Structure formats: structure tokens, C-alpha cells
Amino acid sequence: MLNIDGTMLLQIANFLILLFILNLILFRPIRRVLAQREEEMNSRQKTIDGFQDQAEKNEKGIEEGIVQARKEGYAEKEAVKSEGLKEEKEILQEAGSGVEQKLSAAKQEIETKIAVAREALEGQIAGFSDELAQKILGRSIQ
Numbered sequence: 001m002l003n004i005d006g007t008m009l010l011q012i013a014n015f016l017i018l019l020f021i022l023n024l025i026l027f028r029p030i031r032r033v034l035a036q037r038e039e040e041m042n043s044r045q046k047t048i049d050g051f052q053d054q055a056e057k058n059e060k061g062i063e064e065g066i067v068q069a070r071k072e073g074y075a076e077k078e079a080v081k082s083e084g085l086k087e088e089k090e091i092l093q094e095a096g097s098g099v100e101q102k103l104s105a106a107k108q109e110i111e112t113k114i115a116v117a118r119e120a121l122e123g124q125i126a127g128f129s130d131e132l133a134q135k136i137l138g139r140s141i142q
């Protein structure tokens with residue numbers, strides 16, 4: 001059986017003193033170190049979260065910049081393309097009008113040469129017909 005006497009009280013006092021000393025020497029410093037480590041981890045986690053937020057903002061900014069640059073590039077491409085088509089039209093119109101002028105000049109020159117050739121041939125028709133008739137008839141016609 002358990003007897004409560006002076007040694008039991010001495011053991012309880014010894015246990016409480018040991019508990020108090022261990023608390024001062026061992027448990028409080030360990031709890032303090034663990035608390036500091038917890039604070040450090042929380043601080044670093046906040047820093048990491050801040051950097052991640054900043055990285056996400058930068059990534060969104062870069063993506064928006066890329067989209068904007070593509071839009072501007074496309075608009076500039078279309079503007080250059082439109083300008084090129086306009087210049088092409090102008091060049092083709094100039095070339096077409098130049099060709100039309102040359103064509104009409106060539107037609108007039110041909111018509112002039114045809115008229116000159118007709119006049120020359122009309123003047124020679126009488127001589128040709130006399131010559132032809134002489135050859136067909138085999139005698140001279142006067």
C-alpha cells in the first residue's frame with residue numbers, strides 16, 4: 001500500500017524543483033527558439049508571397065505588352081499593305097495610260113501609212129490594170 005509520509009512529500013518537492021529547473025534551463029529556451037523559427041518562417045513566407053504576387057503582375061504586364069505589340073504590328077502591317085496596294089494601283093494606272101497613249105499613237109501611225117499606201121496604190125491601179133489586161137489578152141491596149 002501507499003503510505004504518505006515525509007519521503008513522499010520530499011519526492012513531490014524534488015519533482016517540482018526539478019520541473020522548475022528544467023523549465024528554466026531546457027523548455028523555455030527550446031520554446032523561444034521554436035517561436036523565433038516560426039516567426040522567421042512566417043516572415044519568409046510573406047516575402048515569398050510578395051515576390052510571387054510581383055512575378056504574377058510582371059507576367060501579366062509582359063503578356064499585355066506582347067498582345068499590344070502584336071496589335072500594333074498587325075495594324076502597321078495592314079497600313080503598309082494598304083499603302084502598297086494604293087501605290088500599285090497608281091503605277092498600274094500610269095502604265096495603263098502610257099500604254100493607251102502608245103497604242104493610240106501606233107493606231108494613228110498605221111492608219112496614216114494605210115492611207116498613204118492606198119493613195120499610192122490608187123495612183124498605180126490604172127497602170128496595173130492595163131498591164132494585167134495586156135498580159136491576159138496577149139496584145140497591147142492603147
